[in-house]
Amino acid sequence: MSKRSLQAILLVSTLVASLSASGAAAQSPSASAASGGPVTLTIGSTSDLVSPNVFKACCALDYEFLFLNYDQLLNFDKDTLAATDGLAYYPPEESTDGKTWTFKIRTGVKWSDGVPLTAKDVAFTFNFIKDNHMGAFFNYLGDAKSFEAPDDETFIWRLNTPSTAPIAPPWLPIIPEHIWSRFDGKDAKTIKEFKNIPAVGSGAFNLTDWKPGQYMSLDANKDYWGGTPYIDRIVWKVYDNPEALKLALINGEIDAAEALPPAIFQQIQNVSNITTNVSNANYYDDLAFNFRGAPGAAFPGSPAGTADPSLQNLDVRKAIAYSIDKQALVDRVTLGYSSVGSSVILPTYTQWQWQPDASQTIGFSPEAAKSLLDSAGYKDTNGDGFRETPNGEPWSLQVLTITDLTYSVQEGKLIVGWMNDVGIKTSIKSVSESKAYDLWGAGDFDMYVWGWGAEPDPDSTLQLFIKSQCEWWSDGCYSDPAYEKMYASQHTTADMANRHDIVSQMQQFLYEQMPLVILLYEKDLQAYRNDRFTGFTTQPSPVGSIFYAFGPQVYLGIKPVSANQETASTSSSSGVPIWVWIALVVVVVILGGAFLARRGKSSEDTE
Amino acid sequence: MGSRRYLLKKILQAFFTMWFVLTMNFFLFRILPSDPVANMTKAQKLTRAESAALRIEFGLDKPMLQQYLIYITHPFNWGLSFQSSRPVADVIGERVWPTLLLVGISTILSTIFGVLIGISSAWRRGSRLDVNWLVSTMTFYSMPDFWFGMMLLLAFAATLHWFPISGYMGDPTATGWGHIVDVARHLVLPVTTLTIGYLGEYSLIMRSSLIDVMNEDFVGVARAKGLPDRLVRRRHAVPNALLPIVTMVILYFGYVLGGAVGVETVFSYPGLGKLTYEAIDQQDFPVMQAMFLLFSAAVIIANLIADITYGYLDPRVREA
Numbered sequence: 001m002s003k004r005s006l007q008a009i010l011l012v013s014t015l016v017a018s019l020s021a022s023g024a025a026a027q028s029p030s031a032s033a034a035s036g037g038p039v040t041l042t043i044g045s046t047s048d049l050v051s052p053n054v055f056k057a058c059c060a061l062d063y064e065f066l067f068l069n070y071d072q073l074l075n076f077d078k079d080t081l082a083a084t085d086g087l088a089y090y091p092p093e094e095s096t097d098g099k100t101w102t103f104k105i106r107t108g109v110k111w112s113d114g115v116p117l118t119a120k121d122v123a124f125t126f127n128f129i130k131d132n133h134m135g136a137f138f139n140y141l142g143d144a145k146s147f148e149a150p151d152d153e154t155f156i157w158r159l160n161t162p163s164t165a166p167i168a169p170p171w172l173p174i175i176p177e178h179i180w181s182r183f184d185g186k187d188a189k190t191i192k193e194f195k196n197i198p199a200v201g202s203g204a205f206n207l208t209d210w211k212p213g214q215y216m217s218l219d220a221n222k223d224y225w226g227g228t229p230y231i232d233r234i235v236w237k238v239y240d241n242p243e244a245l246k247l248a249l250i251n252g253e254i255d256a257a258e259a260l261p262p263a264i265f266q267q268i269q270n271v272s273n274i275t276t277n278v279s280n281a282n283y284y285d286d287l288a289f290n291f292r293g294a295p296g297a298a299f300p301g302s303p304a305g306t307a308d309p310s311l312q313n314l315d316v317r318k319a320i321a322y323s324i325d326k327q328a329l330v331d332r333v334t335l336g337y338s339s340v341g342s343s344v345i346l347p348t349y350t351q352w353q354w355q356p357d358a359s360q361t362i363g364f365s366p367e368a369a370k371s372l373l374d375s376a377g378y379k380d381t382n383g384d385g386f387r388e389t390p391n392g393e394p395w396s397l398q399v400l401t402i403t404d405l406t407y408s409v410q411e412g413k414l415i416v417g418w419m420n421d422v423g424i425k426t427s428i429k430s431v432s433e434s435k436a437y438d439l440w441g442a443g444d445f446d447m448y449v450w451g452w453g454a455e456p457d458p459d460s461t462l463q464l465f466i467k468s469q470c471e472w473w474s475d476g477c478y479s480d481p482a483y484e485k486m487y488a489s490q491h492t493t494a495d496m497a498n499r500h501d502i503v504s505q506m507q508q509f510l511y512e513q514m515p516l517v518i519l520l521y522e523k524d525l526q527a528y529r530n531d532r533f534t535g536f537t538t539q540p541s542p543v544g545s546i547f548y549a550f551g552p553q554v555y556l557g558i559k560p561v562s563a564n565q566e567t568a569s570t571s572s573s574s575g576v577p578i579w580v581w582i583a584l585v586v587v588v589v590i591l592g593g594a595f596l597a598r599r600g601k602s603s604e605d606t607e
Numbered sequence: 608m609g610s611r612r613y614l615l616k617k618i619l620q621a622f623f624t625m626w627f628v629l630t631m632n633f634f635l636f637r638i639l640p641s642d643p644v645a646n647m648t649k650a651q652k653l654t655r656a657e658s659a660a661l662r663i664e665f666g667l668d669k670p671m672l673q674q675y676l677i678y679i680t681h682p683f684n685w686g687l688s689f690q691s692s693r694p695v696a697d698v699i700g701e702r703v704w705p706t707l708l709l710v711g712i713s714t715i716l717s718t719i720f721g722v723l724i725g726i727s728s729a730w731r732r733g734s735r736l737d738v739n740w741l742v743s744t745m746t747f748y749s750m751p752d753f754w755f756g757m758m759l760l761l762a763f764a765a766t767l768h769w770f771p772i773s774g775y776m777g778d779p780t781a782t783g784w785g786h787i788v789d790v791a792r793h794l795v796l797p798v799t800t801l802t803i804g805y806l807g808e809y810s811l812i813m814r815s816s817l818i819d820v821m822n823e824d825f826v827g828v829a830r831a832k833g834l835p836d837r838l839v840r841r842r843h844a845v846p847n848a849l850l851p852i853v854t855m856v857i858l859y860f861g862y863v864l865g866g867a868v869g870v871e872t873v874f875s876y877p878g879l880g881k882l883t884y885e886a887i888d889q890q891d892f893p894v895m896q897a898m899f900l901l902f903s904a905a906v907i908i909a910n911l912i913a914d915i916t917y918g919y920l921d922p923r924v925r926e927a
Binding site for chain 1: 687690691692693698701702757760761764765768769770771772773774775776777779792871872873874875877881882888889890
């Protein structure tokens with residue numbers, strides 16, 4: 001064997017040996033706490049941040065980042081979601097006409113770059129949203145006249161018409177004037193292009209790093225006015241498939257996981273060092289009807305579409321509702337991880353939700369469905385098992401389902417079966433979400449199985465059913481003059497008790513008039529390693545979410561299980577064992593030596 | 608002179624192909640029956656004025672021909688992502704290096720091991736070794752890569768805890784050698800998945816090509832001269848059998864930027880394959896267009912390099 005050959009083998013072996021030493025020493029961020037490093041809570045998710053720009057926020061993780069990184073004018077109470085102290089003290093001073101609300105802003109708060117936060121930042125935020133018409137938060141402003149800060153501690157919200165908007169509370173982040181003022185007056189594209197990393201905020205945590213498709217990292221604000229967090233850093237890690245998310249939680253690569261699918265969630269139920277949480281989600285699934293029919297037959301004032309005219313008959317819609325077994329949807333589609341739907345307001349928002357009593361409930365009753373259809377004139381006149389229109393013409397409906405959504409197709413299949421059982425000839429059409437948006441925009445559907453997320457204040461949900469939302473956010477351009485009146489009343493009253501009454505009436509109205517059928521309320525399925533962290537609570541209590549709540553309160557209570565931190569850190573991915581590396585080095589040396597020895601013995605080519 | 612004309616001809620063909628691809632790239636996305644602004648803004652609360660302004664800003668209010676002329680004269684002006692309003696160059700740029708590492712290393716390794724296996728298999732054609740190689744490489748080649756990747760994940764990450772479950776790196780604060788090792792650990796399983804999954808293709812072609820060459824007269828002459836088997840293989844047979852492999856490898860390097868969406872999903876690896884899928888799903892036109900342009904350009908350039916290399920290696924092609 002030549003000297004050069006021997007050097008080559010030794011070089012390769014050394015490289016392998018040094019890789020093995022480094023690999024064995026490689027640690028995950030959570031483990032660094034054992035050696036005195038920052039305490040990091042790593043949460044796994046199948047979602048990613050869309051953008052750290054405040055005005056690009058669209059989805060759950062964006063809002064989670066917003067309300068960790070930024071404060072709100074008023075916070076949501078941790079247990080009840082009622083308004084409570086935020087940057088401003090609650091309650092504010094209300095003028096007798098309900099049009100002027102004066103807030104006292106707390107002092108001593110600083111932005112993450114050290115600049116003091118004052119009432120002027122609060123006034124700037126609201127004026128920025130109003131003047132630049134930032135759609136994401138615009139609806140929280142009420143019929144705003146002006147926002148003023150006569151001094152550093154006073155914020156005045158003036159309205160043209162009375163409203164409870166100032167104490168809803170408005171779910172929007174307070175942004176620093178010294179960072180965002182340069183975008184004031186610019187077009188929406190310029191405002192939304194701002195990268196905003198690091199995101200200067202006053203919240204309990206501050207976004208310091210974001211790698212799209214990989215993770216976002218937020219550092220704790222140790223001077224936070226609401227209390228010093230026990231954890232030093234939060235990392236949200238992106239997983240592209242839920243199986244890997246589950247394995248990462250079990251393996252210790254992450255400390256918590258959210259949005260687990262039911263089948264995966266069931267698999268970790270009995271793991272001793274994992275605690276699971278089932279909470280009310282901020283989302284409902286519904287069967288929404290289209291009221292956009294042929295010109296002349298269309299719902300009054302709505303643009304033309306292709307909806308079957310029978311859907312404008314309340315008895316037909318009620319019959320469809322009676323044919324749906326919602327409990328079966330809960331049990332068979334979501335494996336029990338949801339609850340039967342009724343009102344458009346989610347059960348999470350206990351202070352707003354109206355529930356029908358036994359006499360009002362429209363439950364599963366195929367007989368009631370058939371009876372309603374018979375009395376409406378939809379009878380099976382030719383004995384083929386399917387009903388015809390009152391004019392004796394063939395009658396069929398189509399349910400649109402969306403393949404991108406977790407439950408839509410399964411729900412749709414069951415609903416179609418039940419409708420066929422009561423004699424309504426129904427078919428199913430499954431499309432991607434992008435295609436569904438096209439069909440929705442064109443009014444080219446009878447009904448679809450989709451859903452809505454809902455915000456704490458009911459206004460954003462209730463406005464879906466007003467006329468001005470047609471061709472905008474309305475499902476099928478439903479409208480009713482009585483409902484329009486109620487909506488305007490609740491939108492312009494400054495009396496919270498009065499507003500509660502109106503909102504309850506509106507929910508009952510929608511339940512009875514049925515522009516849509518609320519099928520079920522989805523649940524959030526979350527889990528965490530109880531051997532790593534403790535102090536997890538939910539918002540609201542007791543059936544709320546750990547993550548995707550309404551502020552930082554839950555995170556402020558999470559702390560490491562310090563006695564077990566060192567043990568826990570060694571249970572994460574620990575690298576290839578040293579004996580494997582040694583075996584690899586030995587194999588490389590043996591094979592290399594044999595190969596080179598064989599070459600040395602061969603004769604030269606003597607052509 | 609023949610070489611120069613050959614080179615010029617190939618370069619001109621590449622330019623024409625690139626123009627054709629650019630044009631197809633533009634019209635293909637506009638044939639889709641959907642409104643990109645509606646899709647872009649579906650989950651956001653925009654006012655109607657904002658929505659209309661977006662249509663103007665992204666040039667969607669202009670006539671199709673005008674949009675095309677703007678596009679063809681500024682092919683690298685990729686604009687902003689519809690989804691995130693971030694520059695498309697940034698959106699793509701942050702995934703290029705992880706993709707090059709994953710698919711590039713896998714392509715190199717599967718080429719090396721595929722060629723070696725093909726040589727070994729062809730030289731011992733019909734033997735038990737040949738059969739074993741054929742069966743095992745074809746088995747792995749026919750396995751869905753996402754399934755195979757999941758099996759490796761379960762075995763070596765979830766059960767043995769030898770490697771991380773997912774991602775490109777575990778410790779974003781690591782620097783220097785620590786960062787290299789961190790990234791390398793995260794690459795092992797996805798690279799292994801792609802390498803083992805695709806070396807069958809190279810081994811089959813190498814085997815087939817070498818068997819053809821082994822039947823040539825010059826190989827018989829070399830044996831007749833008394834050369835050892837090993838030298839006949841190494842100096843006469845293999846170099847001639849490598850020509851198809853060289854072309855294939857260069858072309859496959861053109862596909863590197865396409866990523867590997869199945870493996871990226873299993874290992875939650877931030878690659879261009881998944882980005883392309885997401886852009887299609889979200890109808891993020893600027894990202895889709897940029898990805899298809901990059902991908903097409905890479906394949907066209909690789910094809911050009913393959914043509915030139917082949918012409919250099921085999922003079923008969925240049926002079927034809």
